[in-house]
Amino acid sequence: MNEHQHKSALSESQSNNSSGNVSAESAQRIRDSRRNKSSEKSLLKDLLEGNKTALGRSITLVESNQLKHKEMAEAIVEGALPHAKKSIRVGITGVPGVGKSTFIESFGSYLIEQGKKVAVLAVDPSSSVSHGSILGDKTRMEKLVTQKNAFIRPSPSGDSLGGVARKTRESILLCEAAGFDVILIETVGVGQSETTVHSMTDFFLLLKLAGAGDELQGIKRGIVEMADAIVINKADGDNQKAAREARLEFKRALQLYPPKPSEWKPQVQLISALYEKGISEVWEMITEFKSSTYKNGHFEHNRQEQNKFWLFQSINDHLKSQFYNDPKVKIELEKQLRLIEENKTTAFTAARALLKLS
Amino acid sequence: MNEHQHKSALSESQSNNSSGNVSAESAQRIRDSRRNKSSEKSLLKDLLEGNKTALGRSITLVESNQLKHKEMAEAIVEGALPHAKKSIRVGITGVPGVGKSTFIESFGSYLIEQGKKVAVLAVDPSSSVSHGSILGDKTRMEKLVTQKNAFIRPSPSGDSLGGVARKTRESILLCEAAGFDVILIETVGVGQSETTVHSMTDFFLLLKLAGAGDELQGIKRGIVEMADAIVINKADGDNQKAAREARLEFKRALQLYPPKPSEWKPQVQLISALYEKGISEVWEMITEFKSSTYKNGHFEHNRQEQNKFWLFQSINDHLKSQFYNDPKVKIELEKQLRLIEENKTTAFTAARALLKLS
Numbered sequence: 060m061n062e063h064q065h066k067s068a069l070s071e072s073q074s075n076n077s078s079g080n081v082s083a084e085s086a087q088r089i090r091d092s093r094r095n096k097s098s099e100k101s102l103l104k105d106l107l108e109g110n111k112t113a114l115g116r117s118i119t120l121v122e123s124n125q126l127k128h129k130e131m132a133e134a135i136v137e138g139a140l141p142h143a144k145k146s147i148r149v150g151i152t153g154v155p156g157v158g159k160s161t162f163i164e165s166f167g168s169y170l171i172e173q174g175k176k177v178a179v180l181a182v183d184p185s186s187s188v189s190h191g192s193i194l195g196d197k198t199r200m201e202k203l204v205t206q207k208n209a210f211i212r213p214s215p216s217g218d219s220l221g222g223v224a225r226k227t228r229e230s231i232l233l234c235e236a237a238g239f240d241v242i243l244i245e246t247v248g249v250g251q252s253e254t255t256v257h258s259m260t261d262f263f264l265l266l267k268l269a270g271a272g273d274e275l276q277g278i279k280r281g282i283v284e285m286a287d288a289i290v291i292n293k294a295d296g297d298n299q300k301a302a303r304e305a306r307l308e309f310k311r312a313l314q315l316y317p318p319k320p321s322e323w324k325p326q327v328q329l330i331s332a333l334y335e336k337g338i339s340e341v342w343e344m345i346t347e348f349k350s351s352t353y354k355n356g357h358f359e360h361n362r363q364e365q366n367k368f369w370l371f372q373s374i375n376d377h378l379k380s381q382f383y384n385d386p387k388v389k390i391e392l393e394k395q396l397r398l399i400e401e402n403k404t405t406a407f408t409a410a411r412a413l414l415k416l417s
Numbered sequence: 418m419n420e421h422q423h424k425s426a427l428s429e430s431q432s433n434n435s436s437g438n439v440s441a442e443s444a445q446r447i448r449d450s451r452r453n454k455s456s457e458k459s460l461l462k463d464l465l466e467g468n469k470t471a472l473g474r475s476i477t478l479v480e481s482n483q484l485k486h487k488e489m490a491e492a493i494v495e496g497a498l499p500h501a502k503k504s505i506r507v508g509i510t511g512v513p514g515v516g517k518s519t520f521i522e523s524f525g526s527y528l529i530e531q532g533k534k535v536a537v538l539a540v541d542p543s544s545s546v547s548h549g550s551i552l553g554d555k556t557r558m559e560k561l562v563t564q565k566n567a568f569i570r571p572s573p574s575g576d577s578l579g580g581v582a583r584k585t586r587e588s589i590l591l592c593e594a595a596g597f598d599v600i601l602i603e604t605v606g607v608g609q610s611e612t613t614v615h616s617m618t619d620f621f622l623l624l625k626l627a628g629a630g631d632e633l634q635g636i637k638r639g640i641v642e643m644a645d646a647i648v649i650n651k652a653d654g655d656n657q658k659a660a661r662e663a664r665l666e667f668k669r670a671l672q673l674y675p676p677k678p679s680e681w682k683p684q685v686q687l688i689s690a691l692y693e694k695g696i697s698e699v700w701e702m703i704t705e706f707k708s709s710t711y712k713n714g715h716f717e718h719n720r721q722e723q724n725k726f727w728l729f730q731s732i733n734d735h736l737k738s739q740f741y742n743d744p745k746v747k748i749e750l751e752k753q754l755r756l757i758e759e760n761k762t763t764a765f766t767a768a769r770a771l772l773k774l775s
Contacts, residue, residue, distance in 0.1 A: 136763060144760075225765055232763065281639070366757045369764035370771075377772055378736045399724045405498060405590065406727035407583060408491065413728075414735055 099131050103138045109176075109238040111210055121229045122215040136229050139236035146235045147349055148242045150256040152282065153266030158292045159245055160200055162266055162332040167203045167243065169338045175241050176208040178234035182246045182256050183214035184223050210239060221376040224255045228369060231259065248282075257285045258365055261358060262345050265289045267309070269302030269329075283309075284316055287325050288344060294329035295336065302329050321357040323348055387416045457489050461496045467534075467596040469568055479587045480573040494587050497594035504593045505707055506600045508614040510640065511624030516650045517603055518558055520624055520690040525561045525601065527696045533599050534566040536592035540604045540614050541572035542581050568597060579734040582613045586727060589617065606640070615643045616723055619716060620703050623647045625667070627660030627687075641667075642674050645683050646702060652687035653694065660687050679715040681706055745774045 105113030117139075120132040153159050167177045179200070203209045212230065217223035231242055246256040257263050265286040283289070289309045294302035309327045319325070326344055330337030352358040382388060395409035404412075463471030475497075478490040511517050525535045537558070561567045570588065575581040589600055604614045615621050623644040641647070647667045652660035667685045677683070684702055688695030710716040740746060753767035762770075 133766065133769075137766060140760070140763060229763070229765065363758055366764045367754060370753065370757060370767050373765055373768035374740065374771055375733075375737060377768065378740055379733060382732065382736055395728065396725060399728060400721055402498070402502075405494060405587070406724045407587065407731055408495060409728050410731035410735065411491075413732055 095127070095131050096134075099134045099138075102131075103135050106135070106139060106233065106237050107142055111237070114210060114233060114237045115212070117233050118212060118230045121233065122226050132229070136232055139233055143232040143235035146231075146240045146242050147262065147345065148231060148244065148260040149345060150253075150260035150263040151243055151245045151266060152248050152253045152256065152264070153292075155247060157266045157268050158332050159247075159266055162290070162292060162330070163243055163245060164200045164203050165332045165335050165338050166341060167200070167209055168206070169335070169342065170241050171203075171206050171208050173342070176210075176239045177203075177206075177241045177243065178210040178212070178231075178237075178239035179203070179243045179245065180212050180227055180230055180234070181214040182220075182223055182227050182244060182252050184217065184220040184252055210234060210237075219376075220251055220255055221372070223252075224259070224369075225373065228259050253282055253285065258368055261352075261361065262287050262348055264341075267291050267305065269294055269298045269305045283312060287319075287321075287323055287348060288341070289313070289325065289327045290337075290341060291327065291329050292332050295331035295334050321348075321352050321361065322355055323352065323357075382417055385417060388413060391416055453485065453489050454492075457492045457496075460489075461493050464493070464497060464591065464595050465500055469595070472568060472591060472595045473570070475591050476570060476588045479591065480584050490587070494590055497591055501590040501593035504589075504598045504600050505620065505703060506589060506602065506618040507703060508611075508618035508621040509601055509603045509624060510606050510611050510614065510622070511650075513605060515624045515626050516690050517605075517624055520648070520650060520688070521601055521603060522558045522561050523690045523693050523696050524699060525558070525567055526564070527693070527700065528599050529561075529564050529566050531700070534568075534597045535561075535564075535599045535601065536568040536570070536589075536595075536597035537561070537601045537603065538570050538585055538588055538592070539572035540578075540581055540585050540602060540610050542575065542578040542610050568592060568595075577734075578609055578613055579730070581610075582617070582727075583731065586617050611640055611643065616726055619710075619719065620645050620706055622699075625649050625663065627652055627656045627663045641670060645677075645679075645681055645706060646699070647671070647683065647685045648695075648699060649685065649687050650690050653689035653692050679706075679710050679719065680713055681710065681715075740775055743775060746771060749774055 102113050102117060106117050117132070117135050120128045120135065123129065123132070151159060151163065163179055167179060170177050200211060204211055215223055215226040215230070217226065227244065231244070234242055244256050244260055246252045263285050265282060265288070267289055269291050291302050291305050291309075306327045306329060313325050313327070316325075328337055328340055328344065330341065332338070349358065352361070383392070391413055395404065395412055398404040399406065399409055460471055460475060464475050475490070475493050478486045478493065481487065481490070509517060509521065521537055525537060528535050558569060562569055573581055573584040573588070575584065585602065589602070592600055602614050602618055604610045621643050623640060623646070625647055627649050649660050649663050649667075664685045664687060671683050671685070674683075686695060686698055686702065688699065690696070707716065710719070741750070749771055753762065753770055756762040757764065757767055
């Protein structure tokens with residue numbers, strides 16, 4: 060649909076036809092489209108110059124569900140793409156209370172001191188309910204937020220993790236095109252959100268707390284396996300002994316996993332985000348990861364695989380939503396689910412009955 | 418498509434129209450359909466009487482990819498459904514060499530001595546390549562295979578795990594309709610096959626070996642979490658000490674997992690399939706599981722959830738295969754994947770280009 064509108068404007072500007080049979084409506088559409096085109100162009104120009112206001116406005120377009128905005132967003136993302144390259148994308152997860160905001164505040168500030176430009180994004184599929192629970196309150200990063208070279212953006216809202224993911228993926232590209240070279244993507248770990256963030260980042264960092272008792276307990280299965288580093292926060296004061304024990308336990312746990320395709324051996328580090336201890340070591344580790352995966356080709360290969368994954372993901376999401384949002388399907392689905400509950404049909408017969416409708 | 422053919426026969430037999438305008442082709446179709454109907458009926462009758470030849474032939478229809486067979490299979494499965502109820506479905510997994518065949522031979526024979534009728538199926542998505550690597554060689558269960566009350570069937574072949582899964586699910590129903598009350602479903606653990614078998618069984622049993630060294634090593638993540646029991650095989654002779662140690666280690670590992678929705682606490686048992694030790698205890702445990710999950714409602718609820726899962730799974734598989742098998746999509750997909758590799762498009766723009774085609 061939006062492709063159509065797009066094209067008609069394009070072909071008009073290139074065509075030699077007389078416009079005698081252009082209807083009033085399509086003339087309006089062409090005028091709108093031209094206006095959008097020119098504002099797109101200047102927005103993109105500002106964005107590529109590193110203007111944070113332009114970046115923010117572009118992300119707002121990406122996040123919008125309005126058709127007109129979607130078209131503009133697509134054009135801007137496409138224009139930004141050739142310039143979006145040289146960043147490192149770091150995923151950061153950890154349960155609430157582990158100190159993610161404090162860590163990002165410390166880590167981000169350190170990176171800016173090193174001359175980096177740092178963008179902080181978030182993936183929180185629950186944010187449409189809680190109105191942006193993570194990063195929504197920017198004051199939690201009061202130092203970082205005042206920095207010229209920092210850009211902080213709360214999680215987009217969305218009906219589904221898929222929608223949030225798409226918006227975040229496109230926002231990453233826009234940040235990169237605006238010259239940000241470290242992109243931190245925070246997630247709070249609702250549902251599948253860690254897997255989602257893992258599939259859009261180069262380096263995945265699990266933030267943990269040193270605590271008494273069983274350190275392995277309470278970690279969602281699969282998260283440790285995804286981690287390139289486990290960073291144990293609040294390793295200060297009375298906590299230091301527990302933190303060292305936790306490190307040992309995690310190191311042992313990590314040995315149980317098969318080697319990663321990146322050939323990177325996940326590391327366990329101790330930090331104190333509050334006292335800014337161990338922060339530079341985290342960056343050294345990430346730099347080491349980047350250079351070793353650049354060298355063995357994994358870095359580029361992984362990004363391509365991620366892009367392909369997202370291609371298939373987007374298509375499959377679309378196919379499903381198209382099918383299940385069909386009003387006929389909705390009615391029949393309810394009926395078939397009831398028949399299943401009453402043991403009156405098999406899953407496959409029910410599926411066939413539903414597929415006949417589309 | 419097959420629905421169509423079905424209906425035309427049905428409406429013909431019920432209609433009052435003159436058949437003057439029935440073409441030769443459709444008359445043939447009607448005759449075929451009538452013939453199929455009568456052979457379906459007698460096959461179903463034999464199946465419901467517990468005839469193993471009829472069961473085997475019905476499963477062959479379920480496994481066939483021919484349209485005509487699919488129609489017959491659907492009718493038979495539908496006819497069998499009201500009679501398919503009272504079994505327990507046990508999934509059995511474990512790495513090659515752990516002694517799955519020997520265990521099934523011992524366990525199956527024991528069950529038959531207890532007056533049970535035992536069906537053994539397999540899910541092996543690699544079997545289309547290896548021509549049925551598990552259960553293909555029935556002689557590995559030489560005792561069981563001669564039993565009147567045992568039915569052994571190798572894995573269906575299929576292009577995809579989804580196809581194999583559908584065929585196995587329908588075969589389970591047919592076995593149950595034929596009066597088999599214990600259904601053992603073996604899988605060798607290729608790709609996602611354990612998850613697949615887990616989602617079609619009531620009780621999931623992980624077979625392990627007692628061995629020196631780190632017992633947790635080498636287990637695919639998520640498998641232990643799915644298990645209702647870990648059964649350590651070859652706990653005989655010199656192995657007994659190692660087996661007891663392995664049991665302790667697994668018990669400790671199982672405590673790390675959150676409680677199951679079934680409220681069942683996974684157990685660790687020692688057996689020697691070869692010397693037929695510990696076999697009756699395995700059955701006692703499964704019986705206990707069945708009665709406790711019947712009581713708390715989990716058993717029935719879980720089956721319904723599984724049916725619903727398979728409903729959505731079938732639909733989603735179909736939507737995807739329909740889309741990706743479109744020749745236009747195939748050509749464009751190759752092109753878009755190349756553009757992604759060259760960093761010339763985003764995953765989402767590529768997805769939009771592909772979705773425009775359908």
